[in-house]
Amino acid sequence: MPIRLDDSSAAFERDFRDLLSAKREVSEEVDRVVADIIADVRERGDAAVIDYTQRFDALALTPQTLRVQADEIDAAVAACPPEQLAALETARARIEAYHLRQKPQDAWFMDAAGVESGWRWSAIEAVGLYVPGGTASYPSSVLMNAVPAKVAGVDRVVMVAPTPRGETNPLVLAAARLAGVDEIYRIGGAQAVAALAYGTASIAPVAKIVGPGNAYVAAAKRRVFGQVGIDMIAGPSEVLVIADGTANPDWIAADLLAQAEHDVSAQSILMTNDAALAAEVEKAVQAQLQTLPRAEIAAKSWADYGAILLVSDLEAAIPLVDRLAPEHLEIMTADPDRLASMIRNAGAIFIGGHTPEAIGDYVGGPNHVLPTARSARFSSGLGVLDFMKRTSLLKCSPDALRALAPAATRLAQAEGLQAHGRSVTIRLN
Amino acid sequence: MPIRLDDSSAAFERDFRDLLSAKREVSEEVDRVVADIIADVRERGDAAVIDYTQRFDALALTPQTLRVQADEIDAAVAACPPEQLAALETARARIEAYHLRQKPQDAWFMDAAGVESGWRWSAIEAVGLYVPGGTASYPSSVLMNAVPAKVAGVDRVVMVAPTPRGETNPLVLAAARLAGVDEIYRIGGAQAVAALAYGTASIAPVAKIVGPGNAYVAAAKRRVFGQVGIDMIAGPSEVLVIADGTANPDWIAADLLAQAEHDVSAQSILMTNDAALAAEVEKAVQAQLQTLPRAEIAAKSWADYGAILLVSDLEAAIPLVDRLAPEHLEIMTADPDRLASMIRNAGAIFIGGHTPEAIGDYVGGPNHVLPTARSARFSSGLGVLDFMKRTSLLKCSPDALRALAPAATRLAQAEGLQAHGRSVTIRLN
Structure with missing residues (x-):
């Protein structure tokens, strides 16, 4: 059962703090293992990468087969249903159009003292993109990471993606082709992060590494930070839905479950001023779970981390939203624009009942790589600026x-x- | 003696790679110590911070004296020479004017499908600013960190600065007052970073921590990354001067020494196509060292990490500059604008013979917090965007x-x- 909080309860502040500080990921003791893998890849290069790939992915590679070749990508594209390729291209074009507007302006001006100054933006030369293997291998994430890099003007976008026992996801390769990824290697884990950061005989190093991964990948990114740039350390995904009595409980339930089906560590929260709506949503969640292929995952996420916050006044509760700083915020109220304008901390806001988060996950245009675990208090979703840097100028x-x-x-x-x-x-x- | 490289030599590429990969900082085994300090501050709060301050700074504090009070700041300001305060205000105003131009634009647009999308920038609510103690306690750095935060609109700028044996730097307090810093605590080290990240009874937590520090501070920032945002991990400062035969060797020598006097780990590099100029610069460095108060530090930095790169053609050598990705780049050539326009990787470029880096360190306007250790390949100097975050919008x-x-x-x-x-x-x- 999801937890329930009510802001009229005396225990509310304590319970809300517990909600804020709840850890949703197992903190594995991976750091020592990762340090050893990185040192080994720095020392032995390709040979170490190949050894770890054999060990962790049960895949025998040689320096010649590390890289996915053009004809393999051709074959993958040919194997994808045309309507899926068309949907990918729709997504790519819309993501590109949105991100093109993020390209920053250079500046150059002279002040009253006659001093000239300004700045110039330029693209990072080479960027590594980590794509997880297995069930978390999403073609949409390839687009969300690679398209802004290419819009920024990155010369060399290098993708790494583990292929346990050699199993590849054709649509992931197709997305990479569509997005203009320049090189693809069938490696993963800390060994892939180390290869990208330090280079091997077969893989030239990059200057920044982006993309989600498991605890080993996250620990490796944290360790190579400084040698290369990294994006955020991604945690489990989360949604907060704010709704009043005008909202459709079935739609809300569908959205809560869309988040919950990602991962047992995902989190779905409903905040409402309408106790009747909350009850209907709970009923609808149970009903919709019956026919959901990933019901087991979604049910566990909802039971373990789901939450319903009853508040007496939605506008007055905005400070609570800012403290939660949700990755995704959906607003389904009578005047969603007004509420949206009052929020300070959120990765992305989906305004109004006809804007389910899933539209933004795929084809809306904005990036779906967003700050998790309350980091929207201090960071932004992925964008073009993450693939550029600014040189200041003075004369x-x-x-x-x-x-x-x-x-x-x-x-x-x-x-x-x-x-x-x-x-x-x-x-x- | 500084090392010398000549791009006509067969060993050049090897020597240049050595230059790129040379470590200039002692890598201390501090991580375990820092982890323990952070855990202790999370557990015991103020009491732990007070214990470590007693141990590391030989300063006895209570929860009531952690914070520097307004009357102490008043007294510090009164103790500063008026012409220094005026110089600080000149610097503050120029830094503010430059950074005001960096404020980003929000966006909102509708596309052909009728989808509305955009983004909104907002300031981070609370930011911690680490200011080192002792010789590296620079009022100019207080301005460079705090002014962009205030331009961004940060509500609460919280400064921490250790005061070993209770010794404060009045001009640092005056700079904090001028820049609008909201709270100041006389604590430092990993304990101060932990207090900012997790909060104590006396110190409310912040959402991001910026500012330079020693190896303990750097390790602590790396550890709390995720709980809060951090800026870059700063390394020793460095300058690359590109000059041709039109440049004044005495000016170049002065600039190389200005960098070298910071720290024995600082690095000053001259790249030139004129061997005679290189020889004159070397002579001038030795001559100017004779009358330099910090000659011992500067001489050691120049001997250990100084470098002179002779290249056959400056424009053709630009790929070498981009590989070095210097924090500071000075260009003193016949057509410095042209060369500046060809550079991709540099934290800041100082264009022409009348733009010594020191002007940018203090009063030019651009930020002097810049990416070190080749990180200009993937990151930028500090700016207003470091104190804001972007929420994406979809409707x-x-x-x-x-x-x-x-x-x-x-x-x-x-x-x-x-x-x-x-x-x-x-x-x-």
Whole structure:
């Protein structure tokens, strides 16, 4: 049974804090194993990657077969149903159109002192994209990671994807082809992260690694951070639905279950000011579970981590939403735009009853890689800026330097950095 | 003696790779210690912070004296020379003016299918700013971290700064006052990072921690990443000067030494196509060292990590610059703008002979917190965006949902996520 909180209860604040701090992932002791794998890949390169792939994926590779060849991708594309390829292309085009608007502007301006300054954005040269194997191998995630990288102008997008016992997902390869991925390697785990970060004889290193993975992949990304850039450390997915009495309980139930079917660690929360609606949603969840192929996963997620928050006033409860900082927020109320405008911390907001999160997962256009585990308090969904970096620019004329010199040299002196001061004054004479 | 590389030498590529991979920091085994400190602060809160401050900073605190009070800041400001305060204000105003231009735009648009989407930027609610103690306690860094946070709209900027044996730097407190820092605590090390990340009875938690620190601080930031956001892990500072025969060797020497005086681990590199200039710069470095208060530090940095790269052609050598990805790049050539436009990987570019890095360190306007250790390949200097996050927005009308439904449900089916598909189709009937 999902937990129930009611903001009129005396225990509410304590229960809400427990909800905020509940850990939904097993914290495995993986860090030592991962450190050893990374050191081994740095030391032995391809040979180490091949050994770990044999051990963890039961797959025998050689330096020549690490990479997925063009003819294999051709065959995978040919094996995909045409209507699935068409749907992928619809998704790709819409994701591209949305992300093209995120391309940042360069700047260059002169101020009253005659100092010219600004900045210039440029794409990261090479980016690695981790794609999980098995059931979490999603073609839509390939698009969501690779399309913004290509929009940013990344020259080399390198995908790694484990293929346990050699089993590949043709639609994942098709998505990579569609998105313009430049290289694909059939490796995974910490060994793939290490190969991307440090390079091997067969795999040139990248400058940044993005994409979700299991605990080993997450630990490896944390370890190579600094050597390369990384995106967020992804946790289990979550949705918060805010609804009032105008909302359709069946639709809400469907959305809660769409989140819950991902993973037993996923979390679905309903916040409402209408106790009758909450009861109807609970009934609808049970009814819809009966006919759901992934009912076992969804039922366990809902029972273990599902939550229903009864609040006396939705607008007044917005600080609770900001504390939860949900990855996905759906708003199904009489005036969803108004409520949406009041939210500060959320990865993505789905406004109104006709905007189920699943539309955004696939074809809406915005990215579906979003901050989990309350990290929307300080971070954003994946976007074009994650694949670019900004170089600041400064240019002084002799007069501009003269104008700034007194303040600069005084501060240098105050900080005890006389060579800093001299590098300014030496130019004034 | 600095190392010398010549791109006409057969050993150049090997030597250049060695230069790229040289470690400039002692990798201390601090991670275990830091993990214990963080666990203790989570467990015991203020009491643990107070114990570690006694042990590491030889300073006895109580929960009441953790925070620096307004009258102490008043007294510090009164103790600063007025011309230093004026210089700080000049710097603050110029940093603010530059960063105001970085404020991002929200977006909202409708596409041909009738789908409305966009995004909204908002400030992070609370940010922690780590300011090192002792010799690396720079008022300019307080401005460079706090001003962009305030420009972004951060409500609560919380500074922590250790004060070993109770010694404070009045100009650091004055800079905090000028920049609008909201709270200051006289604590440092991993215990301060833990207090900011998890909160104590006296210190409310923040959502992101920025600012440089020693190996313990860096390890602590890496550990709390996920609980809170962090900025980059800063390494020793570095400059690359590109110069041709038109450049003034004394100015170059002054700039190389300004970098070298920071720290024995700092790195100053000259790249030139003019062997005679290189020889003159070396002579000038030795001459200027004679009269430099921090000569010992600067000489050691220059001897251990200094480098002179002779190249046959500056433009042709730009790929070497991009591989080095310097934190600071100075260009003193006949046409510095042209060269600047060709560079892809650099934290900041200082264009032309009258733009010494020191101007940018203090009063130029751009941020002086920049990516070190080749991380300009994938990251940017600190800016307003580091203190904001983006929420993506999506809104479908019934018709828009109908238009997108076929592609979304096909992809959901292909991924085996039937509840995703149902959350779309249930709304169509």
